Amino acid sequence: MTAVSPDAGRIWTAARGPLLIGVIILFAAVVITLLRGSGEGGALDPRSFRPEGSHAVADLLEQNGVRVELTDNASAVDGATLFVTQPNLIDPERLADLSRRAAATVLLAPAPGLDRVEPGTRQPGCPLADRAGAATLGGFTYEGDQSCYDSTLVRTGTVTTIGYGGIFTNRDVDEEGNAALALSLLGQHERLVWYVPSAADRSQQKSLTGLIPDGWKYGALQLGIAAVLIALWRARRLGRVVPEPLPVVVRAAETVEGRARLYRRSHAASHAASVLRQATRDRLAPLLGVPPGDDPSEEIARRTSRPVTSVRALLYDKEPVDDRGLVALAASLDALENEVRKA
Amino acid sequence: MALTGRAGLLALIGVFVVGLLLPSWQGILVLFGLLVLCVAVDLLLAAGVRQLTFSRAGATSVRTGEPCVVQLTVHNPGRRLRGVLRDAWAPSAGVVADRVAVDVPAGGSRVLSFELRPIRRGDRAADRVTVRSHGPLGIAARQGSHVVPWTVRALPPFHSRRHLPPLLERLRELDGRRASLIRGAGTEFDSLRAYVIGDDVRSIDWRASARSADVVVRTWRPERDRQVTIVLDTARTSAGRVDGALGGLPRLDTAMDAALLLSALASQARDQVDFLAFSHQVRASVPRATLPVLVRAMAPLEAELVEFDARGAVAEVLRRAGRRSLVVLLTSLEPSIEHGLLPLLPALATRHHLLIASVSDPAVHAMAAGRGDLEAVYSAAAAERTLAERRRLTALLARHGVDVVDALPDDLPRALADRYLSLKAAGKL
Incomplete structure (x- = not known):
């Protein structure tokens, strides 16, 4: 005979594969998370102390009485300076709407630029940034009403476009006139909305069906037809x-x-109890040769050396019994019967 | 009409055609139109199902649990038929494989064999024959059903036939046809013959010896040509399922087994067996039963949820059994006997000898032995109450001269046959 229920060894043999895969996935997830670092370590993040972070600039602004609000989903921008670190992640219409409502807008390296230039120390060459003087700028050049630093910083109306974010980083803020330029750009008003768009921002603008190519819509319809046919x-x-x-x-026993x-x-x-007593008497009577219905107590007492009174009490007692007494009675009736059968 | 998996597969391939090549409503319409066209062509070219003709042959009865074969002949007057055929039977007919692939040429016939292994006693009727005829493309099929009646009677299994050889041995000993230590003497006067040395001197017939020159002895034989009337109760108590060695069977099936063994034995002993199945009316009646006829008559009997009409049954027995006979009533020892059968006993007992056989329930005996916790002891009390009731009924019936055989389902056939033999030996028939 072979047992078919699995033992510990067989369970282990069956489960070690999936278990190993689970451990590998967990390990990989931990390693990737550690390597990518925490969310606060992002570039141009006003909370970050890393070289590419912007805590120094944010701190300077606070000291100059500007309230800095970090957000990843700007909405309340009225009367404030809006600083968009990644304008390319935002829908152009929404960006236009935001900059119309903001008192001043600073966009960092929006696409498309005119030309690509290496970042380096440049002279202002325009009244807009005369107070700041030379600063580290570069990245892309743009076209605008006022053009500074070899067109890497331009202003059209209230919108300032800057080609390179070096002046805002902890690493470069103390170079040249970077700090002064950053303060003059971001400290124009009491409130600064520091907008770091997340990737989720973009998909909020367009519905899911709008993103699916037309072919697949009809394909899905055809899939429905196929499903009906298979059904x-x-x-x-x-x-x-x-x-x-x-x-x-x-x-039958119900x-x-x-x-x-x-x-x-x-x-x-x-x-x-009385039913059980009757059953025992009925079973014992033929064994003892007593006519059915007669009292077998004396015959039992004679064979088993039990006192007649106790046998009779066991077989005929009319005293009421409770539940516990019933179980005990059944056991003692069995004992008596066994004794008689052995005798 | 029926579609096949290919239609679905084509539509699935169409997903890529529509998605990559024709992403428009027109594309979907074109593909759907193509598919409809294929289906229409297939339906048009598939062989017709309606004009097929069928006939059956093969087994009409089989012992329950054993295999038999029923043939189905398909005649196809139209064009070549390719497809699937299902010969539908009720689940308990136990068709091993009810679906077969068929390929019948134009104007030709095919004989298909279906193996049946009925799992329950009774008449098992064929339902419908359904044919699905595929078209040449295999995308769509014509489908239709035909009624081709056939019934296979699943006979009672007669498990107790294994007891028959030892019982027949005992019968032969009784008969004196076989040498044995026991004196082979019956109770019925057979003939006179001359004394030979070794004969029992007690069997010398002095009166006959006086008339002849030789000493003459009487010979005896067991009684024969007696009548045994078996009455099978098919009312509510026979529906009770009782667990035995063969699993849970209704009391009715065990009683049938016992009746079959008894009638097999009785017919070997050259007694005449009458069979009657009764609930509130006559359910089956076989006068002068032989075993094959009896088995066929028993097969479709099922228990009914009605009260056993003892008055009607006794009247029927009295009407049928002209001369003195042994009436064997296969029923259940229940309190209802007391006011049902008991008042009628004097009428029956004056003319016949009554033997009641009852299936007792091992579950009740197991409950009676239960001890330990309160629930088991209460169960034991309830079971003892039932057993005491049966003992009381047995005693009551015995007082009216009725023999009672109350045995567990596995023992009942043998116990009943043994009782019959001992009654025969005692010359009480």
Whole structure:
């Protein structure tokens, strides 16, 4: 005979593969998270102390009485300076709307630029940034009403476009006139909304169906047709279901079990006791050669050396019994019967 | 009409066609139109199902649990038929494989064989024959059903036939046809013959010896040509399922087994067996039963949820059994006997000898032995109450001269047959 239920060894053999895969996935996730670093370490993040962070600039602004609000989903920009670190992630219409409402807007390296230039120290060459003097700028050049630093910083109306974010970073803020330029750009008003758009921003603008190519919409429709056809194929039965004429069958012992439950529910211990006593007497009478219905107590006492009174009390006692007494009585009746059978 | 998996597959391939080549409503319409065209062509070219003709041959009865074969002949007057055929039967007919692939040439016939292994006793009727005829492309099929009636009667399994050889041995001993240590003497006078040394001197017939020159002895034989009337109760108590060695069977099936063993034995002992199945009316009646006829008559009997009409049954027995006979009533020892059968016993007992055989329930005996916790003891009390009731009924019936055989389902056939033999040996038939 072979046992079919699995033992510990077999469970381990079956489970070690999936377990190993799970451990590898967990390990990879931990390593990737550690390597990517925390969310606060992002470039141009006003909370970041890293070289590419911007805590120094934010700190300077606070000291000059400017309230800096970091957000990844700008909405309340009225009357404030809006600083967008990654304008390319934002829908152009939304960006235009935001800059119309903001008192001043600074965009960092929006696409498309005119030309690509290496970052380096440049002279202002315009009244806009005369107070700051030379600064580290570069990146892209743009076209605008006022053009400074070899067109890497331009202003059209309230919108200032800057080609390179070096002047805002912790690493370069103390070079040349970078700090002064950063303060003059971002500290124009009491409030500064520091907008770091997240990748989620873009998808909010367009619905999911709008992003799906047309071909797949019709493909999905065709898929629905295919599903209906497959359903029709599977649903068609080869001939009708044949019912089984079942005969009436009841468990024969059900009435006996029902009676047992009734006894128990009504705590009919005394009644059950008298039934058990009667059954024992009925079984013992033929063994002892006593006519059925007669009292076998004396004969039992003679054979088992038990006192007659105790045997008679066991077999005939009319005292009411409780539930616990009933179990004990059943056991002592059994003991008596065994004794008689052995004698 | 029916589609096949290919239709779905084509539509699935169409997903790529529509998605990459024709991303428009027109593309979908064109593909759907093509598919409809293929389906139409297939339906048009598939062989017709309606004009097929069928006939059956093969087994009409089989012992429950054993295999038999029913043949189905398909005649195809139209064009070549390729497809699937299902011969539907009720689940308990136990068709091993009811679906077969068919390929019938134009104007030709095919004989298909279906193996049946009925799992329950009774008449098992064929339902419908359904044919699905595929078209040449295999995309769509014509489908239709035909009624081709056939019935296979699943006979009672007669498990107790293994008891028959030892019982027949005992019968032969009784008959004196076989040498044995026991004196082979019946109770019925057979003939006179001359004394030979070794004969029992007690069997010398002095009166006959006086008339002849030789000493003459009487010979005896067991009684024969007696009548045994078996009455099978098919009313509510026979529906009770009782667990035995063969699993849970209704009391009715065990009683049938016992009746079959008894009638097999009785017919070997050259007694005449009458069979009657009764609930509130006559359900089956076989006068002068032989075993094959009896088995066929029993097969479709099922228990009914009605009260056993003892008055009707006794009247029927009295009407049928002209001479004195042994009436074997296969029923259940329940309190209802007391006011049902008991008042009628005097009418029956004056003319016949009544033997009641009852299936007792091992579950009740197991409950009676239960001890330990309160629930088990209450169950034991309830079971003891039932057993005491049966003992009381047995004693009551015995007082009216009725023999009672109350045995567990596995023992009942043998116990009943043994009782019959001992009644026969005692010449009480």
